[in-house]
Amino acid sequence: MFSIFPIKGTISDIDGFYCNGISAGLKANNKLDMGFIYSDSLCEIEAVFTQNNFKAAPLRHYMQYDKNFKTNFVLINSKNANAMTGDQGIEDINELFSSIKEKFPSIENPIMSSTGVIGVRIPQEKILNGALSFDLMEKNGENLSQAIMTTDGYPKTTYYEVKLEDGTSFKIGAIAKGAGMINPNLATMLCFICTDAAIPKAHMKELLLLNSKTTFNAISVDGDTSTNDTVLLLSNGKSNSYDKVAFSEALRLVMHDMAMLMVADGEGAKKAVAFEVNGAKDDEEAEVIAKALSNSLLVKTALFGEDPNWGRIASTIGASGMACDETKLTITFGDITVYNQGEILFTTELEKEAAQVLKGKSFKITCDIGIANGSFTAWGCDLGYEYVKINADYRT
Numbered sequence: 090m091f092s093i094f095p096i097k098g099t100i101s102d103i104d105g106f107y108c109n110g111i112s113a114g115l116k117a118n119n120k121l122d123m124g125f126i127y128s129d130s131l132c133e134i135e136a137v138f139t140q141n142n143f144k145a146a147p148l149r150h151y152m153q154y155d156k157n158f159k160t161n162f163v164l165i166n167s168k169n170a171n172a173m174t175g176d177q178g179i180e181d182i183n184e185l186f187s188s189i190k191e192k193f194p195s196i197e198n199p200i201m202s203s204t205g206v207i208g209v210r211i212p213q214e215k216i217l218n219g220a221l222s223f224d225l226m227e228k229n230g231e232n233l234s235q236a237i238m239t240t241d242g243y244p245k246t247t248y249y250e251v252k253l254e255d256g257t258s259f260k261i262g263a264i265a266k267g268a269g270m271i272n273p274n275l276a277t278m279l280c281f282i283c284t285d286a287a288i289p290k291a292h293m294k295e296l297l298l299l300n301s302k303t304t305f306n307a308i309s310v311d312g313d314t315s316t317n318d319t320v321l322l323l324s325n326g327k328s329n330s331y332d333k334v335a336f337s338e339a340l341r342l343v344m345h346d347m348a349m350l351m352v353a354d355g356e357g358a359k360k361a362v363a364f365e366v367n368g369a370k371d372d373e374e375a376e377v378i379a380k381a382l383s384n385s386l387l388v389k390t391a392l393f394g395e396d397p398n399w400g401r402i403a404s405t406i407g408a409s410g411m412a413c414d415e416t417k418l419t420i421t422f423g424d425i426t427v428y429n430q431g432e433i434l435f436t437t438e439l440e441k442e443a444a445q446v447l448k449g450k451s452f453k454i455t456c457d458i459g460i461a462n463g464s465f466t467a468w469g470c471d472l473g474y475e476y477v478k479i480n481a482d483y484r485t
Contacts, residue, residue: 090254091335093342098248099230100262100283105129105325108264109227110236113219115168115205115212121236123166123216126281127225131159131197132323135293137301139318146171146178147201148319153179157290160198163281163321164189166216167237167266168205172316181211189220204239204266204279204317230264237266237279247346251286251339257330259286263343267351278305280320280347286336287326296337297322304344307376308352308468309383320344352468353451360392360471363453369463374411376465378456381409383469392471397443399427399435406456417459422446430459 101108110124138148164185171178186199203211234244248262267278288296297320305320322340353361364382369375382388385405391398399420406413416431423446427435435443446452 091332091338092252093335093339094250094252096248096250096260098262099234099246100126100248100264100281101228101230101233102248103260103262103283104285104327106283106285106323107226107228108233109223109229110232110234111219111222113166114215115166121232122168123164123219124233124236125165125220125223125225126163126233126283126323127196128161128323128325130325130327131161132325133288133290133293134158134160134200134324135290135297135322137294137297137305137320139316141316141318143173143316145203145207145317146174146182147203148317150179150182151200154198158198160200160323162193162196162199163202163323164199164216164220165202165233165237165279165281166205166211167203167239169203169209169211170205170207170317171201171203171211172207174208174210178210181213185211185213185217185220188217192221193223193225195225200321202279202281202317202319202321204237207316230262234264234266237264239266241266245347245350247343249339249342251330251332251335253330253332253335257328259284259328259330259336261286261336261339261343263347265347265351267347278318278351280305280344282320282322282340282343284322284324284336285326285328285330286324287329287331288324288336289331292333292336293322293324296333296340299337300341300344303466304341304348307380307383307466308348309380349468352470359450360447361451362392362469362471363451363466364469365453365455365464365466366458367455367464368417368458368460369465370412370458370461371463372465373463375458375463376467377411378406378409378413378458379465379467381405382454382456383467386472389469389472392447395444395447397422397427397440397447399443402454402456403428406458411458412460413458414460419455419457419459421455421457423449423452
């Protein structure tokens with residue numbers, strides 16, 4: 090048995106972890122744009138990265154380390170993704186860390202994580218000057234959560250304490266960013282998860298992959314997969330407490346919190362929507378259908394217009410390539426069923442009730458395929474004018 094409690098705080102409240110965000114001049118108006126995570130002892134680390142074939146330089150730099158390496162430092166910047174910069178992008182990182190370690194010799198196997206504009210080399214002088222101003226003993230997760238934002242409307246943090254039956258406990262928390270270029274292939278997102286749990290290295294990647302499937306890999310804002318998507322899990326083990334089942338559930342909660350905040354903050358989005366698919370041939374086919382719905386531009390724009398256009402739902406299911414039969418399909422908005430196994434229930438009155446569901450900030454659309462027992466839930470959002478405005482002038 091174990092208990093999991095959400096608590097007030099950020100990753101900087103976990104024993105041994107330090108972080109802060111500063112302004113290094115990457116963004117205008119002295120906005121916070123760079124930060125760090127530091128541990129006073131070496132951390133076990135695992136990561137899950139984007140499935141985009143053009144992985145950014147920070148990801149490729151990470152992959153050069155031995156698979157069992159430990160680290161105690163992550164350097165993070167916004168405004169510049171350091172992606173599509175070739176080998177020079179990696180060399181820029183190496184040069185930065187060489188200079189940073191001269192001032193901070195306690196840093197071992199440093200990692201860099203970046204987000205922002207693709208195809209531009211990092212401004213080394215600004216980043217180096219910013220890094221040299223760090224106080225590694227700062228504990229300011231709020232500043233860091235703001236420094237890593239790009240088009241985000243708000244910071245994204247979560248924090249839990251887990252109490253085990255043997256009386257021990259551990260803490261786990263995360264800081265993340267993400268609002269656009271979010272697609273189920275990791276859903277541009279960065280997420281930094283820190284814990285003092287004594288989790289074995291062998292369990293870290295397993296549990297990251299397990300819980301990514303129903304969280305970060307189940308959300309979509311716009312169907313685009315970034316070059317920089319990263320989830321880092323760092324554990325300093327200071328609590329000497331661990332239980333695999335408890336940790337997996339706590340990790341799922343942390344990742345789910347971050348994923349839901351990203352969907353709700355989709356660039357210009359006003360609605361967060363769960364697409365629950367049941368009755369599919371199997372779970373894999375249910376996943377394909379649910380993700381097709383969360384990615385459909387026609388579905389997203391109907392949500393924006395608060396139009397319960399169930400025909401777009403049905404059409405997307407039929408186009409998914411998965412097994413389906415219109416005489417077995419049921420479509421429900423909230424608790425309002427509009428189509429039931431070949432019967433159109435969409436009266437004028439029912440349309441008003443369904444439209445009322447769509448006026449909410451969050452709701453569920455359920456599709457029962459009616460064939461077998463496969464199920465999966467994907468999350469998405471509406472897509473409106475603000476998304477076009479944000480991305481039309483993103484570089485300016």
